[in-house]
Amino acid sequence: MLSEKQKQLVEKIGIYFEHSMPPAAARILALLIVSDQDSFCFDDIRANLNLSKSATSNGINALLGVNKIEYYTKTGDRKRYFKWKPNSTIGHFKTEIEKILGLNILLEDALHLKKDKDSHNAQMLAELSDLMHYLYQETSSIYELWRTNKQQIQ
Template identity: 30%
Template structure:
């Protein structure tokens, strides 16, 4: 059973590495996503991942700074229990969508500066990227409105 969970943590961790987390941050996050109950004490995380205190500590600090993880305490227990902060994580994801408009603006500047270059194929590729983000910029408010309506209906 433990080996199966370790394999799942590894598999999910690899995915989160591809999203910009360090290997250990990705493994800690994956472990906390799979934990049942959904909160783990520091030394249990360290033991499961077979990593040093400083490595786990650094991973948890960064995950908390990013809003992906927080901790709880229990009455009469001095330990901190780490868990995925689902609401903060969702807010972080939604905030990352806010970078689309500045990205589109920057791409417009880049393309304007590249108008006189002798690289039409590359410029076409950049325009394609810009068009994709323009589409996202147009559609995301509609998607967010639908999501908000759905959440209100489920509340």
């Protein structure tokens, strides 16, 4: 089903996703992204990744829970067919950037609590804050630009 290279890539992407989810879920998501097969049922996933039923079940449900995958069904077939939700990846990029900005908010709090606002640390915190605000404006407008661009094409 997957070429050897695709298998390796599933592992690589899986390792990447491990920073925000358990290994099994990470591999499942990677599989759905990399494969040429457009959807996978429970046992397809199990078979491709050599996972136990519990790991498969928990992984799938975790991914459904964070909206990174979805499923559809066929009439007269109790199986669920799982697919990657590509939009979730845009969301992923977005939340990663928001995490970065989240630290910045904490650093600003640190600055506000400083007794001496002119100390070197305080000045550095202020500079970082500046940079991050600039970055925030730029990145949020990137989303706007990209979305309107998309709409024009469609």
